[in-house]
Amino acid sequence: MMTEAQENKITDYLVAQELSLDILVEIRDHMISQILDIQSNENINFEEAFLKVKESWSNEFKMVNYFLFYPTKIPLIAKRIIREKYKGIFKKSLMIAALAFAVNLLLIFMAGNQEEYKLFFRLLNGSFVVTTILIWIFNYKIWKYIKADFKYKGKCLYTMYQQNLGLMVVCASSMTQVAIRNGQYAYQFFREQNYADVAGVLVTLILPFVLQAALAFAVFNFLEHKKNLVKMQEFLKLV
Numbered sequence: 001m002m003t004e005a006q007e008n009k010i011t012d013y014l015v016a017q018e019l020s021l022d023i024l025v026e027i028r029d030h031m032i033s034q035i036l037d038i039q040s041n042e043n044i045n046f047e048e049a050f051l052k053v054k055e056s057w058s059n060e061f062k063m064v065n066y067f068l069f070y071p072t073k074i075p076l077i078a079k080r081i082i083r084e085k086y087k088g089i090f091k092k093s094l095m096i097a098a099l100a101f102a103v104n105l106l107l108i109f110m111a112g113n114q115e116e117y118k119l120f121f122r123l124l125n126g127s128f129v130v131t132t133i134l135i136w137i138f139n140y141k142i143w144k145y146i147k148a149d150f151k152y153k154g155k156c157l158y159t160m161y162q163q164n165l166g167l168m169v170v171c172a173s174s175m176t177q178v179a180i181r182n183g184q185y186a187y188q189f190f191r192e193q194n195y196a197d198v199a200g201v202l203v204t205l206i207l208p209f210v211l212q213a214a215l216a217f218a219v220f221n222f223l224e225h226k227k228n229l230v231k232m233q234e235f236l237k238l239v
Helices: 004-016 021-042 046-061 076-110 114-138 140-145 166-179 184-191 198-230
Strands: none
Touching: 004 021, 004 046, 021 046, 021 076, 046 076, 076 114, 076 184, 076 198, 114 140, 114 166, 114 184, 114 198, 140 198, 166 198, 184 198
């Protein structure tokens, strides 16, 4: 068995590696298991086993860049885990944006006139903003864990998703600007065969798609952040 002091020593070591807590917890469990196995198989004490495990993990903790999401360097193993997690979130976000894009095209042909389509356009894009605001409000209890500078022991983020939660505010604000538009260029292009402003048509169709995907990505980040916080109650009690 491992003592609480020994477990805390492993935790402190991993905190020093600048891992977010959700990744830290997962790696700590692996480390504890490895240390216990080495102690049992080689009949050595905790310190010696811990040193061997640290050496075996050393390459995983090398600091690397991940400019797309992190302004500073992060451990290699964190980059691998984050990239895999974000890949799934990004796919879901694109699917939602593609569905909204298809619905938007359908509404163009369903609308009886341009004024009716303007209402549809605003409701569709506004629904993304309203959903984001409601999710934000109903999760007020975790607001302090949303700030990118709120860290465990002042050293590491609580989850791998915390760094990007500010994206919700930026995307929701931008989406609001889209929602107050009327989408006239797309309607005139498809329904009135007005091809005078193709650039306006592309902006009307593509900009909402990009912002919807980005906002969906931000919301999924928030929900994953919340889910991971639930797994780390032992650390949250220390705050």
